[in-house]
Amino acid sequence: MLTAKGAATRRRIIEGAAAEIREMGVAATTLDGILGRTATSKSQVFHYFPGGKEELLLAVAAREADRVLEDQEPHLGDLGTWQTWDAWRDAVVERYRRQGVNCPLGLLVTELGRTTPAAQQLTAQLVDRWQAALRAGIERMQVAGAIDAAVDAGRTAAAIVAAIQGGVVILMSTGRIIHLEAALDTMMAFLRSAAPTDVPGHDEE
Amino acid sequence: MLTAKGAATRRRIIEGAAAEIREMGVAATTLDGILGRTATSKSQVFHYFPGGKEELLLAVAAREADRVLEDQEPHLGDLGTWQTWDAWRDAVVERYRRQGVNCPLGLLVTELGRTTPAAQQLTAQLVDRWQAALRAGIERMQVAGAIDAAVDAGRTAAAIVAAIQGGVVILMSTGRIIHLEAALDTMMAFLRSAAPTDVPGHDEE
DNA sequence: CCCAGTCTGGACTTGCCGGTCCATTTTACT
DNA sequence: AGTAAAATGGACCGGCAAGTCCAGACTGGG
Numbered sequence: 324m325l326t327a328k329g330a331a332t333r334r335r336i337i338e339g340a341a342a343e344i345r346e347m348g349v350a351a352t353t354l355d356g357i358l359g360r361t362a363t364s365k366s367q368v369f370h371y372f373p374g375g376k377e378e379l380l381l382a383v384a385a386r387e388a389d390r391v392l393e394d395q396e397p398h399l400g401d402l403g404t405w406q407t408w409d410a411w412r413d414a415v416v417e418r419y420r421r422q423g424v425n426c427p428l429g430l431l432v433t434e435l436g437r438t439t440p441a442a443q444q445l446t447a448q449l450v451d452r453w454q455a456a457l458r459a460g461i462e463r464m465q466v467a468g469a470i471d472a473a474v475d476a477g478r479t480a481a482a483i484v485a486a487i488q489g490g491v492v493i494l495m496s497t498g499r500i501i502h503l504e505a506a507l508d509t510m511m512a513f514l515r516s517a518a519p520t521d522v523p524g525h526d527e528e
Numbered sequence: 529m530l531t532a533k534g535a536a537t538r539r540r541i542i543e544g545a546a547a548e549i550r551e552m553g554v555a556a557t558t559l560d561g562i563l564g565r566t567a568t569s570k571s572q573v574f575h576y577f578p579g580g581k582e583e584l585l586l587a588v589a590a591r592e593a594d595r596v597l598e599d600q601e602p603h604l605g606d607l608g609t610w611q612t613w614d615a616w617r618d619a620v621v622e623r624y625r626r627q628g629v630n631c632p633l634g635l636l637v638t639e640l641g642r643t644t645p646a647a648q649q650l651t652a653q654l655v656d657r658w659q660a661a662l663r664a665g666i667e668r669m670q671v672a673g674a675i676d677a678a679v680d681a682g683r684t685a686a687a688i689v690a691a692i693q694g695g696v697v698i699l700m701s702t703g704r705i706i707h708l709e710a711a712l713d714t715m716m717a718f719l720r721s722a723a724p725t726d727v728p729g730h731d732e733e
Numbered sequence: 734c735c736c737a738g739t740c741t742g743g744a745c746t747t748g749c750c751g752g753t754c755c756a757t758t759t760t761a762c763t
Numbered sequence: 764a765g766t767a768a769a770a771t772g773g774a775c776c777g778g779c780a781a782g783t784c785c786a787g788a789c790t791g792g793g
Contacts, residue, residue, distance in 0.1 A: 348639075350555065351643075429697070436700065436701040438553070438556075443701065443702060443703065446702050450702060450707070478713070479710070481706060481707045481711070482691065482714035483714075484694070484707065485691055485694035485695040485707040485710065486690055486691045486711055487694065488694030488695075488697050488698060489691055489692065489693030489696075489697065489711075490690040492693050493651075493690055495641065496641040496647075496648065496651040497648060497652040502689065503690065505683045505684070505686040505687040505690065506686070506687040506690035506694075509683070509684055509688075510687075512718065513714060516721045516722070517721070
């Protein structure tokens with residue numbers, strides 16, 4: 324019960340809403356604003372998103388969450404050498420440098436997160452997926468002998484996700500990207516300092 | 529031109545606004561909601577905050593920013609031994625554990641930051657003050673010989689602020705505190721791993 | 734060609750919320 | 764006590780934006 328034309332319109336609405344949010348911020352985003360931008364009418368919005376604005380915003384958030392991870396590929400899925408880690412680091416910084424002060428996802432989440440359990444779950448999923456990819460990368464480095472096996476891969480991955488997130492928040496609210504860079508670099512320095520050869524005293528597995 | 533009674537009312541309004549935001553979130557905060565909670569009338573709000581809602585929210589943000597740093601004392605101002613660093617770490621985690629999913633400051637900033645330059649500046653100031661305190665702590669450790677002098681204190685301090693910020697954001701949007709803990713612990717582990725004795729190969733100043 | 738379901742346009746309703754206004758009361762100062 | 768300034772209450776306004784409705788235009792299968 325959704326023709327090709329209908330699916331296209333639905334997609335267009337999500338796309339337009341994301342653009343509107345990027346430009347105006349979540350608080351200033353109105354349905355009318357999205358309408359004008361996408362050349363649709365209000366009935367379309369409610370036709371494709373019966374739950375109204377909230378459902379639409381949630382759909383936008385879901386799409387943006389996917390984008391966040393996609394934009395880190397192919398590096399994120401390929402972490403296994405210091406070279407790939409560096410490439411990934413640069414990709415993350417570049418992605419957020421381009422995005423600048425607008426984070427459709429972050430705002431949606433802090434806006435909807437409190438009220439909508441679905442939004443909270445969406446965020447949790449994104450964090451989990453992100454963290455899992457980083458964890459796999461760390462474990463691969465451990466298997467290769469580049470990082471001490473004593474490092475808690477999961478916990479460290481969680482720390483890296485948090486560090487990035489914090490850097491992005493500071494970027495959004497102050498316009499400075501240095502914190503994101505410093506956070507990433509410091510985390511990378513920690514990983515490198517955890518090379519087995521650097522800590523010969525450790526003998527536990 | 530502000531009697532004792534007036535000052536008290538003004539304080540009460542800010543207090544009530546902060547409480548309302550904590551409970552409802554910024555988006556759902558209305559002047560009427562604050563009015564009911566503080567037993568004031570709308571004319572008071574505009575009497576004490578001629579700039580209207582925006583000025584009030586900014587005042588709340590300024591107050592909350594101060595609280596953030598105050599709540600880390602006396603530890604934050606006293607970082608000089610691993611013991612004090614650990615105490616500070618615990619204080620931060622505890623502070624945000626108590627605060628839970630509500631961050632009046634973070635929301636105000638992401639909400640106002642984009643539109644109001646004053647809010648952006650406020651955030652930048654908070655970040656700077658926070659970072660300066662951490663930097664002083666790191667430098668004290670370096671002077672004491674507990675941390676390698678080759679560590680960039682300013683940059684590392686920036687990374688720590690970002691890590692905390694990210695942990696808090698994730699706490700707010702998912703309810704999980706583990707990322708904040710992991711981020712702090714990993715940063716601490718990095719600092720400890722940078723003890724001069726651990727890297728005898730470094731000879732540059 | 735037709736008809737059932739889908740899609741679209743836009744006028745309309747509804748309610749909320751920021752902001753204004755003015756009349757009244759309280760405070761502070763001499 | 765008196766008066767000017769500050770503080771307070773609450774009615775009122777205006778606009779905006781979410782959501783509703785219905786009439787009409789497309790689409791696709793039989």
